[in-house]
Amino acid sequence: MKHHFLGSLFLFLVLISSCKSLQEKGNDQFLSGEYQYAINTFGQILAEDSANVEANQIVAESYRLSNRIEKSTPYYEQLVAQDPSFEAYYRLGLSYKANEELEKAEEAFESAKGYTSDEVFLAETQRQIEAIKLSEGIEEYFPNYELVNYQELNTAGADYAPITSENFIYFTSGRQASGLYAADGSPYTKLFRARAEGLRVDVSGVQALPEFRNEEGLNQAAIAISPDGNTIIYARGNSTSPKDFPETTLFASYFRGSGFTQPIWMPVNEDETWYNTTPAFSPDGEELYFASTRPGGYGGLDLYKATKLANGDFGNAKNLGPTINTPGNEMFPRPTADGKFFFSSDGHPGHGKLDLFVAELDESGTQVIRNLGENFNSNQDDFGIYFTEYPKEGYISSNRDGGVGDDDIYYFEDKTPKPKIVNVLLNVFTKQRVAGEPDAVLEQARVVLYDGQNKQMDGNFSNSTGRVRFTLAPDENYTIIASKSGYFSKSVPYTTNGKTPDPSTLVQDVTNITLDTTIVLDQLILDKSIVLENIYYDLDKADIRPDAALELDKLVQILKDNPTIRIELSSHADARATDAYNDDLTQRRAQSAVDYIVSQGIAADRLVAKGYGKRQLIIQNAQTEEEHQVNRRTEFKVIAVEN
CATH class of the missing domain: 2.115.10.20 (Glycosyl hydrolase domain; family 43)
Known part of the structure; x- marks a missing residue:
């Protein structure tokens, strides 16, 4: 027993001496920035004494200072269990965060705040807590x-x-x-x-x-x-x-x-x-x-x-x-x-x-x-x-x-998928109106395409079949203007909204959709009267009613599309009142219509108001209300074309 006791005591003294030597060596390595060597040295001490505070401290800090804080977690856990401090809890929080243990990280940061009154440290710890919360809502900047x-x-x-x-x-x-x-x-x-x-x-x-x-x-x-x-x-x-x-x-x-x-x-x-x-x-x-x-x-x-x-x-x-x-x-x-x-x-x-x-x-x-x-x-x-x-x-x-x-x-x-391309191929057919007959093909009409910002995109003359073809984009608004010498020019809005398939349903990279539209032009003949349909006035009044304004807007558009023409706008009565009464009423009605058109941006010198009373009846001896309505009309005619 005696020899055994002496032997055990000798071994214990050797271990104490060995540990002291390892600690000194490890400290020298740590202070010299040789963190991996310090980890290896103090690792030997922790193998014998896993609760050694200094060894846990040096190993934890060595991992942190060599940018491997995710490996420091068990060592900081030992430190907060035995020697809790702000630094130990704060860095434990960082190590949890590096390992994506966010709940534990937040708990460690909250615990750290209990070990300091320094406002800078408290602010930094709170910043870490807020950063954890913000990180949960991060979206991909380049999602594909x-x-x-x-x-x-x-x-x-x-x-x-x-x-x-x-x-x-x-x-x-x-x-x-x-x-x-x-x-x-x-x-x-x-x-x-x-x-x-x-x-x-x-x-x-x-x-x-x-x-x-x-x-x-x-x-x-x-x-x-x-x-x-x-x-x-x-x-x-x-x-x-x-x-x-x-x-x-x-x-x-x-x-x-x-x-x-x-x-x-x-x-x-x-x-x-x-x-x-x-x-x-x-x-x-x-x-x-x-x-x-x-x-x-x-x-x-x-x-x-x-x-x-x-x-x-x-x-x-x-x-x-x-x-x-x-x-x-x-x-x-x-x-x-x-x-x-x-x-x-x-x-x-x-x-x-x-x-x-x-x-x-x-x-x-x-x-x-x-x-x-x-x-x-x-x-x-x-x-x-x-x-x-x-x-x-x-x-x-x-x-x-x-x-x-x-x-x-x-x-x-x-790797963003290439968008499916949809081309809208629009066939514009130009025709001319022929009285009493079907509309006829109109060749060599100038057809121009404008985008939603009124910027010209394309233009061409209609061929022998009256066709011009344009390529349009889906879900866009356009304006098409057709013109030819001797005809009223006409502008019409055109939209591709709702006229193309949903790209997400397409299989092919490029899909062509063909659509048709027709523009009919009227001949421009000097002094030929053209009846404006559906222009009605209240009894014995010349005010422009809302329904009449809608019809007059069509004439406004004709004047805008044809800026070189001057017109006479005339009003006619039926035969059921005196000449003086009908002359006054139709003149007031014609002037009221002209005033409305001027209010829509048309120059007054392009318009002449003329009331004809009952002097130009279409149906003589009208008997029915329908026949009187034919006589009771509003017309316009081109009286000059400026060069």
């Missing part, structure tokens, strides 16, 4: 776009942030790495390219960037190339050398003569201790967008815009403001020529970690932020959008489940 993993281009490591320039695709990849990045244990990344045309990439020809040599022992990532192809900018950092720059910064290479220069540190970084990354040029190359942690931002990584200076450098970096930037991280900017601004963020309401968003102006001119929706975004990181043909196709990057490796390159295409 399809996202596909570019399996042939991706590897088991990281592949992301593709762009295209001069028939090449450029991207970041962990292939051909010569070391591991200690923060997350992944291979160091380099810059690569391959020949490409749109979304078609020669995956067999992927090569390390030939413009300049990739460096070893650090990450090179997120390349941007100016529209003219003469400037390359990329992010460079995480060097293993203590003599190198302490933070990720932007480097640039310029085309000079026969090749590109060795990359140099850019002045737009301003301070080597500031983190600067994910550059992108404006479509005209005059502005540089990038993400930075420089002072004066709104929290985390913010997006900035720098302008091109006279010497070719970029400077005067300006924060893009609180509409785009949040207390979270905004990265991977992508401005487009139409004024929209795409980017990635974990601070705006989204589906998980980094989501893809667009900033655009609404109808009032106010900038608004829209999530691209779940066909682009997942509960993991979705970022680095690039359009090969805006806005129909392009690339994004994502480490969502189901990929080939870590970060993968995905391509997207607009």
Whole structure:
């Protein structure tokens, strides 16, 4: 028993000493940013003591700081159970959110508010709660776009942030790495390219960037190339050398003569201790967008815009403001020529970690932020959008489940079904009215088609069968005007509303519908009287009744269609009153009709009012009321045609 006791005591002392050594080693690794090594070290302690507060704290923070907060959940759960605090609950909420456990995330954020009175912390926590609620109503920005993993281009490591320039695709990849990045244990990344045309990439020809040599022992990532192809900018950092720059910064290479220069540190970084990354040029190359942690931002990584200076450098970096930037991280900017601004963020309401968003102006001119929706975004990181043909196709990057490796390159295409086309083929037949006979074909009549805005769309002369054919669109309004010398011109409205099938019921891509309409023209003969039907007046009155106004409107249209004619408008009485009475009454009625026509926009000098009383009876010795009605009429005749 004694020897056994001594042996057990010795073993216990060895374990205590071992744990102390692991804690010191793990702390050194954590403070040096070697998060994956710290996770491995403290993992050994947690294997023996799963409730160790310090070990849970370091592992949780290591996962968070290496952008893997979704893996930190069990460690933050241990912390809130043993040593609850605002930070522990808040970050537990973030980890739940990254895993799409939204109810748990909201509960954790609510609990976090009970451990602080700091207004900034309370506001940020409430913002996270509101973001969860807003994320439930996100609609797809590009609803018919399809996202596909570019399996042939991706590897088991990281592949992301593709762009295209001069028939090449450029991207970041962990292939051909010569070391591991200690923060997350992944291979160091380099810059690569391959020949490409749109979304078609020669995956067999992927090569390390030939413009300049990739460096070893650090990450090179997120390349941007100016529209003219003469400037390359990329992010460079995480060097293993203590003599190198302490933070990720932007480097640039310029085309000079026969090749590109060795990359140099850019002045737009301003301070080597500031983190600067994910550059992108404006479509005209005059502005540089990038993400930075420089002072004066709104929290985390913010997006900035720098302008091109006279010497070719970029400077005067300006924060893009609180509409785009949040207390979270905004990265991977992508401005487009139409004024929209795409980017990635974990601070705006989204589906998980980094989501893809667009900033655009609404109808009032106010900038608004829209999530691209779940066909682009997942509960993991979705970022680095690039359009090969805006806005129909392009690339994004994502480490969502189901990929080939870590970060993968995905391509997207607009799969919106092509609309079924319906052509309305309208046959317009022109005819002439012949007294006492059927309407006859009228050849060589000029027929003109106008759209709903009175813009001429087409025109032609009718053929030997009197036909002119036009192609119209469904559900539109038109006006057709037919004219020929010696005839009254006539305009008629025409609509295709309700005359075509519902496109959703069609099978063929193109369907032609043939319709017919006829326009009959009357001969224009000077001094030939034309009776206006259905012009009635109340007894002994000359006022224009509503039913008479409808008939006079037809004459108004004739005068509008034929702007060169002058007419006499006459009124006639029956024979049942004195001459003086009938002359006065018919003159008043004719003038009343002329006044109405003038009120509709016809020039008064084109009209003459004439009352004939009973001097031009059509039926002499009329006996019946019907015969008197024939005599009691309103007529017009053309008295002049102006050239």
